[in-house]
Amino acid sequence: MTTVYFIRHAQSDRFTQDDRTRPLTAEGLADTKKITEVLSDKGITHIISSPYKRTIQTVTDLSEKLGLSIETNEDLRERNAGKWHGENFKDFIKAQWEDFSYHILDGECLNEVQARNIKALQYYLDKYSGETIAVATHGTALSTIINNYYPGFNYDSFMRIIDYMPYIVKITFDKDNKAISLEEILIIEKEYK
Numbered sequence: 001m002t003t004v005y006f007i008r009h010a011q012s013d014r015f016t017q018d019d020r021t022r023p024l025t026a027e028g029l030a031d032t033k034k035i036t037e038v039l040s041d042k043g044i045t046h047i048i049s050s051p052y053k054r055t056i057q058t059v060t061d062l063s064e065k066l067g068l069s070i071e072t073n074e075d076l077r078e079r080n081a082g083k084w085h086g087e088n089f090k091d092f093i094k095a096q097w098e099d100f101s102y103h104i105l106d107g108e109c110l111n112e113v114q115a116r117n118i119k120a121l122q123y124y125l126d127k128y129s130g131e132t133i134a135v136a137t138h139g140t141a142l143s144t145i146i147n148n149y150y151p152g153f154n155y156d157s158f159m160r161i162i163d164y165m166p167y168i169v170k171i172t173f174d175k176d177n178k179a180i181s182l183e184e185i186l187i188i189e190k191e192y193k
Contacts, residue, residue, distance in 0.1 A: 001172050002125055003132040008142050008167040011190040012054040024057045031188055032061045038186050040065050046128055049136035050076040059136040075120035078138035079113045097155035114144035125177045149179035165190045
């Protein structure tokens with residue numbers, strides 16, 4: 001079996017408009033210590049992350065505690081929302097979850113987000129088969145991964161976790177990379193802004 005701890009990043013600074021360089025807030029940085037507390041004794045052998053600053057910051061304390069480097073993968077990045085800038089948030093999100101091909105100009109649909117995230121995950125499930133890994137990710141990216149293995153994860157499920165930052169989900173995979181269990185490990189509620 002392969003165990004993956006998916007870690008949605010801690011609270012980020014919404015005043016930074018550039019999605020790639022948005023850092024964690026001071027509160028978010030403090031919460032990364034809780035991630036380390038929860039995961040430091042789980043036998044994690046590899047830490048993989050989206051290349052975005054907030055995800056790397058989220059697992060930096062854990063990587064230092066475990067003496068592991070952080071491997072980044074561009075395919076684990078968050079959804080490109082295109083020309084959408086946060087207006088009519090629930091309408092936009094609902095439209096995407098109701099139709100995985102729906103997107104805004106220059107943006108990605110959930111089918112695209114899911115396909116590249118699952119491709120990256122499958123690579124690591126094969127590469128680190130039988131090991132325990134941590135994957136630092138984003139709310140939408142993680143939600144599409146969960147949906148791939150548990151199709152009942154939908155818009156309502158996504159809205160339930162929208163304020164969970166950080167959020168850790170443990171998924172165990174069998175030798176054929178089929179998900180056999182899902183467990184929520186850590187939930188810290190922070191208002192999504």
